[in-house]
Amino acid sequence: MFENEVNETRAVLPGYAIDVGAEPLDRPARNSVGGWPFLDDGQEWPECFCGERLALFFQFDIPLNVEPFGGDHLLVFHCRAHNDASEPELTDDGRLVPAYWDAPRPPYPRPFWRVLLQRHATRPTPDREPSVRALPLTLRPLADTLDRHGRGVPGFNVGGTPSWAQDPEYYRCACGADLMHLCQVPEGWSFDVHPGLPEQPYTIYADTYLLFLGNEVYLQACPAHCDPAAVWPVNQH
Numbered sequence: 001m002f003e004n005e006v007n008e009t010r011a012v013l014p015g016y017a018i019d020v021g022a023e024p025l026d027r028p029a030r031n032s033v034g035g036w037p038f039l040d041d042g043q044e045w046p047e048c049f050c051g052e053r054l055a056l057f058f059q060f061d062i063p064l065n066v067e068p069f070g071g072d073h074l075l076v077f078h079c080r081a082h083n084d085a086s087e088p089e090l091t092d093d094g095r096l097v098p099a100y101w102d103a104p105r106p107p108y109p110r111p112f113w114r115v116l117l118q119r120h121a122t123r124p125t126p127d128r129e130p131s132v133r134a135l136p137l138t139l140r141p142l143a144d145t146l147d148r149h150g151r152g153v154p155g156f157n158v159g160g161t162p163s164w165a166q167d168p169e170y171y172r173c174a175c176g177a178d179l180m181h182l183c184q185v186p187e188g189w190s191f192d193v194h195p196g197l198p199e200q201p202y203t204i205y206a207d208t209y210l211l212f213l214g215n216e217v218y219l220q221a222c223p224a225h226c227d228p229a230a231v232w233p234v235n236q237h
Contacts (some may be wrong), residue, residue, distance in 0.1 A: 003043075003163065005183060005237060011024040011038065011180065012144060012160065012161050013066045013067070013069075013159035013160060013181070013182075013231065014063070014065045014066055014141070014144075014159050014160070015141070015142035015143075015144045015152070015153065015157055015158070015161070016066070016139040016140060016141055016142050016157060016158050016159055016160075017024055017139070017140050017141075017142045017153075017155055017156070017157050017159020018137055018138075018139055018155075018156040018157055018158060019137065019138045019139075019140065019156075020033055020135055020136075020140065021041045021087050021135050021136035021137070021237055022135070023135075023136065024133060024134055024135060025060055025099070025134035026134075026177060027028040027122055028124035029134075029136055029194075030059070030060065030061050030073065030121075030138065031059070031061060031137040031138065031139065032058065032060070032136055032137055033057065033061065033132060033133070033134065033135040033136075033137060033191060033192075034055075034056055034057070034058075034132035034133055034134040034191070035056065035059070035060045035124075035128060035133065035134040036124035036125055036126075036127070036128050036129070036130055036132075036134075037056050037059060037124065037125050037129070038073055038075070038118065038121040038122070038124050038125075039075070039116070039118055039121055039122045039125060040118045040228070041123075043116070043118065043121075043228065045125060045127075046077050046114035046116070047113050048079040048081070049108055049109050049110035049111070049112065050079065050081055050082065050112075052079060052080065052081055053079060054077035054078060054079055054094055054112075054113065054114055055078055055079070055080050055129060055131045055132050055209065055210070056075065056076075056077055056129040056132060057076045057077065057078055057191050058075075058076050058135050058137065058191075059073065059074060059076070059130055059133070060073070060074055060139065060158070061073055061074075061076040061138060062074055062156070062158060062159075062182075063159070065132070066158060066182075067157040068180075068182075068223045068225075069116060069117065069182060069221060069223075071119075072117045072118065072119055072132040073117070073118040073119075073121040074115070074116070074117055074158075074182070074183065075115070075116045075120075075121075076113075076115050076183075076211070076219070077113060077114045077115070077116075078112065078113045078209070078211050078212070079112040080131055080197075080200055080209060081111065081198075081200075081201070081207075082108070082110075082112035082201070083200050083201045083202045083203065083212075083213055084112065084202075084213060084234045085208060085210065085212050085213050085215055086105070086106075086107075086111075086113070086184050086212055086232075086235050087105070087172060088100075088171060088188060088232065089103065090171075091174075094152075094172055095172045095173065095174050095176065096172065096173060096174050096179075096232060097174060097226075098173055098174045099174065100174060100232065101114065101115070101152075101227065101229035101231065101232075101237060102112045102229070104119075107118075109151070113176075113211075113212070114135055114186075114229060114232065115219060115221075115229065115231035115233060116228050116231070117230075117231055118173040118228055119199060119225070119226055119228070119229060121152040128159070129154060130194070130196065131193050131197055131209070132191050132192070132193055132209065133191075133192040133193060133194060133201070134203055135192070139158065141159055142155075144161055146161060147163075151163045151164050152184075154186060155184070155186055156184065156185055156186055156189060157183070157184050158182065158183045158184075159181075159182070159183075160181075160184075160203060161181070161220045162181050162184050162226065163184065164218075164236065165187065165216045165236040165237060166236045167237075169218075169221070169236075171220055171232050171234070173222040173224070173226060173230055174226075174230075175222060175224055175226040175230070176181075176221075177222050177223055177224040177226070179220035179221060179222055179223075180220060180221060180222075180223050180232070180233055181219075181220055182219045182221040183218075184217065184218050184219070185211055185216070185217040185219075186216060187214060187215060187236075187237055188204070188210075188214045189210075189214070190204065190205065190208035190209065190210055190214070191208060191209045191211075192207065192208055193207055193209055195207065196220070199227065207214065211233075212233060212235050213228045213237045214236075214237075215235035215236060216235070217233050217234070218220060218234040219231055219233055219234075219235070220232045220233075220234060221233070
């Protein structure tokens with residue numbers, strides 16, 4: 001559902017810039033690129049349709065004032081072997097299809113990614129993400145300065161106003177709630193991987209991985225928390 005198809009006022013969340021540290025992590029950290037995923041009890045490490053365990057690209061605790069997601073733990077997983085853009089499939093009434101986080105993504109039988117909002121993630125997994133290098137993340141308040149087109153601050157950030165690369169896009173969850181902007185990953189943002197690993201298809205460098213072909217990614221989440229995976233990754237370039 002594109003913005004010019006609806007006439008709604010959407011809330012602007014407080015924004016935080018996300019900075020990636022340079023010193024590798026040697027122990028679990030809740031805010032990290034790679035590392036040890038913090039998952040709710042009973043939530044298994046997600047797998048791709050190909051059977052390979054998805055790579056943890058990043059995770060962090062959402063600041064408390066970024067409502068209604070404050071206090072949630074966001075985790076973004078993506079397949080190392082499959083790299084493509086995400087395309088929405090809508091029902092006749094304009095909602096994303098039921099269980100869109102697990103619905104077929106032609107030509108694939110299921111998605112090659114999983115984004116989770118975990119509400120009770122208190123313990124890290126015993127295993128560390130084996131591909132993406134573990135690095136610390138820090139969040140700092142971001143001034144939500146809009147440009148003359150009403151776009152927000154570019155960069156890797158959570159909350160605030162998205163800095164749309166193209167026309168704004170907003171979607172409605174299968175449960176009926178309007179998805180809200182949560183996190184933005186800039187176009188071409190790469191994630192360092194350990195040496196000697198298989199190269200990701202359609203990537204730029206042999207020692208980095210990309211999310212969704214390196215498109216600008218805007219994560220929109222269900223404010224009703226209808227499912228931990230009720231997050232849609234909008235792609236633009």
